Amino acid sequence: MEFDVIFGNAARAGLGPQAAIFALAAIGLNLHFGYAGLLNFGQVGFMMLGAYGTAIMVATWGGSLWLGIPFGLGLCVAFALALGIPTLRLRSDYFAITTIAAAEILRLLIRSSPATDITGGPFGLQAIANSFYDLNFLPDGRFGIGTFSYSSNQLWVMIVAWVLVVLCSALVLGLIKSPWGRVVRAIREDEDAVLSLGKNTVAYKLQALAIGGVIGGLAGVIDVLQQSGVGSENFEPQVTFFAWAALILGGLATTVGPVVGAVLFWFLREGVESFIRELSAENWLPNVLADFLDGAEGAISVVLMGIGLVGLMALRPQGIFGRRRNLHLGT
Amino acid sequence: MSEMTTVRPELTEAALEAAPPGRLKDDPILITFGMLKTFGGIRAVDIDHLEIERGTITAIIGPNGAGKTTLFNLLTGFDRPDQGSWRLDGRPLGGLPPHRIARLGMVRTFQLTKSLSRLTVLENMAVAAQTQRGERLERALLRWLWLPEEERVMTRAVELLERFGIEHMADEQAGTLSGGQRKLLEMARALMADPELVMLDEPTAGVNPALTESLLEHIRNLNAEGVTIVFVEHNMDVVMDISDWVVVMAQGRILTEGAPEEVVANEEVIDAYLGRAREAVDEAVEEAEGEEGDG
Structure with missing residues (x-):
């Protein structure tokens, strides 16, 4: 059993661009749900708009990547307003249902054939991030040891992505520590009480939704940069729920929770998958089980992650960094 | 009808x-x-x-x-x-x-009573202060713009908490207050809004x-x-x-x-x-x- 291979794979995933993308998505969700109490099950919609906005500007309209990124993030703000203005006055469950439906409608629209001229439909869009890699100052070659290694371009994306993770974490922390953040957290506790104190709660919820959405949009931008392309199959609803899993694993309403959660989520997922593959390769598994697992290592890994999360909820429902006491303070 | x-x-x-x-x-x-x-x-x-x-x-x-x-x-x-x-x-x-x-x-x-459970008692009070500059999103990160005002808000909040006899709970989460303390907090908080x-x-x-x-x-x-x-x-x-x-x-x-x-x-x-x-x-x-x- 080559534990260095398993560990190398796990570490590569845990620190790689995927983990950074999910960390950004989870930071946005943390602002939405952890602080503002908005149940957003459509975070993938924001990621999709960030990604497609960037890609369409470059690949379809021949614009600059540096115009495409703000365009994509602008679409995220528009999406937040379109989603929030009709629903944020209603009870929170209506908002939750709307978010998941809106994100899925958006994905189906993007991959529909009438949209092919703009979005590439089922084929997606390619060759988008050239001007991003032109800025790569790292030498060619691979960095790292064993399976824990990255190409020069991968490392370049990672540096940018993790810097963004730090900046967004700091942004959310700064906002939450301000009087603005105090109102937002108060709304999470009891919206009527905050209304009775003269605060326009709908405006605060819209602002929180838009900011968290733009952070989710940045995750989509990193995804485009990483693949230098975009496809609608990357934005299925489970993406939102992986981001939720990372957030809950790390701990709601904490600064490092979503980041550590995302790292751990990808570390464990890839680690378990590699472990199962190694077990099969070493013939340590009975044939029946090995045949069953063959080719399904990824799926099994997700299943085990799910079971692990259930266990976490039983033993440490507040996540790694959360405060247990908060769970018992009913609102 | x-x-x-x-x-x-x-x-x-x-x-x-x-x-x-x-x-x-x-x-x-x-x-x-x-x-x-x-x-x-x-x-x-x-x-x-x-x-x-x-x-x-x-x-x-x-x-x-x-x-x-x-x-x-x-x-x-x-x-x-x-x-x-x-x-x-x-x-x-x-x-x-x-x-x-x-x-x-x-x-x-x-x-x-509607206490804001996971906010501290002091934060409950501070939310009620009217027209705070730092409550505007565009100024939230510019601390120097609202810090002096924030100090005034906190001073007034503590004064009111003292008056209502719950200042010893100022840094506790409001969800830990007893029913009676919550009534006091809610009244103090309403006052904080200068009605x-x-x-x-x-x-x-x-x-x-x-x-x-x-x-x-x-x-x-x-x-x-x-x-x-x-x-x-x-x-x-x-x-x-x-x-x-x-x-x-x-x-x-x-x-x-x-x-x-x-x-x-x-x-x-x-x-x-x-x-x-x-x-x-x-x-x-x-x-x-x-x-x-x-x-």
């Missing part, structure tokens, strides 16, 4: 003679005209005219279902009337959302006698500082103790209003009324059920 008027008890006219509702006040802070709110055929609130005198403590009493809380919800913008208009200091409030009404100086509390008119929905409900006494003392002190107070109350001792004026509501209407002694003088009217009201409600319910069966 025609059945609705019959729900009104016969005794209303006797009560009207004793103390006609809708009396004009010398210096009203709040004036309400033709306020009507129906819930599926029930006239929850149906008030022709009501004025609240500035600087007084006004109690609103009446049996359960009389429409007291609904009236509070309507006046503070938490619910919309079918028709009616009302003015605070001459400014029409109809159609304004609750936060705008609160900003104009009418701040309410709730029957079930002209405070609407207290059952401030002493579920509070022990000692704390009730202290809450009443706070209400008196507040009033002495010039704040007008309207409160819903079931405990007649409390009403007699602190109110300058009593408004009696039943089945959505104002049955009578007057000084506490006046209302007490008409005690038999009220007693009879409360008895009759039950019967009238029961009859109405039976009628409604009968109609449902027929329809």
Whole structure:
């Protein structure tokens, strides 16, 4: 059993661009749900708009990547307003249902054939991030040891992505520590009480939704940069729920929770998958089980992650960094 | 629709003679005209005219279902009337959302206390301060713009907490407070918003006698500082103790209003009324059920 291979794979995933993308998505969700109490099950919609906005500007309209990124993030703000203005006055469950439906409608629209001229439909869009890699100052070659290694371009994306993770974490922390953040957290506790104190709660919820959405949009931008392309199959609803899993694993309403959660989520997922593959390769598994697992290592890994999360909820429902006491303070 | 008027008890006219509702006040802070709110055929609130005198403590009493809380919800913008208009200091409030009404100086509390559980007691207070620069998103990250103001807010919050005797809990999460402490916090928080008119929905409900006494003392002190107070109350001792004026509501209407002694003088009217009201409600319910069966 080559534990260095398993560990190398796990570490590569845990620190790689995927983990950074999910960390950004989870930071946005943390602002939405952890602080503002908005149940957003459509975070993938924001990621999709960030990604497609960037890609369409470059690949379809021949614009600059540096115009495409703000365009994509602008679409995220528009999406937040379109989603929030009709629903944020209603009870929170209506908002939750709307978010998941809106994100899925958006994905189906993007991959529909009438949209092919703009979005590439089922084929997606390619060759988008050239001007991003032109800025790569790292030498060619691979960095790292064993399976824990990255190409020069991968490392370049990672540096940018993790810097963004730090900046967004700091942004959310700064906002939450301000009087603005105090109102937002108060709304999470009891919206009527905050209304009775003269605060326009709908405006605060819209602002929180838009900011968290733009952070989710940045995750989509990193995804485009990483693949230098975009496809609608990357934005299925489970993406939102992986981001939720990372957030809950790390701990709601904490600064490092979503980041550590995302790292751990990808570390464990890839680690378990590699472990199962190694077990099969070493013939340590009975044939029946090995045949069953063959080719399904990824799926099994997700299943085990799910079971692990259930266990976490039983033993440490507040996540790694959360405060247990908060769970018992009913609102 | 025609059945609705019959729900009104016969005794209303006797009560009207004793103390006609809708009396004009010398210096009203709040004036309400033709306020009507129906819930599926029930006239929850149906008030022709009501004025609240500035600087007084006004109690609103009446049996359960009389429409007291609904009236509070309507006046503070938490619910919309079918028709009616009302003015605070001459400014029409109809159609304004609750936060705008609160900003104009009418701040309410709730029957079930609404403490912001996972915020500290001090943060609960700070949220209530009005027009804070740091509450604007565009200034939230520019600390130097709001830090001096934040210090003033905190100083005032601590002062108020001291006055209400819960300053030792300032850094605890509000969810850890006892029921009585929450009542105190909610009242202190309403004050933090610098209101002209405070609407207290059952401030002493579920509070022990000692704390009730202290809450009443706070209400008196507040009033002495010039704040007008309207409160819903079931405990007649409390009403007699602190109110300058009593408004009696039943089945959505104002049955009578007057000084506490006046209302007490008409005690038999009220007693009879409360008895009759039950019967009238029961009859109405039976009628409604009968109609449902027929329809």
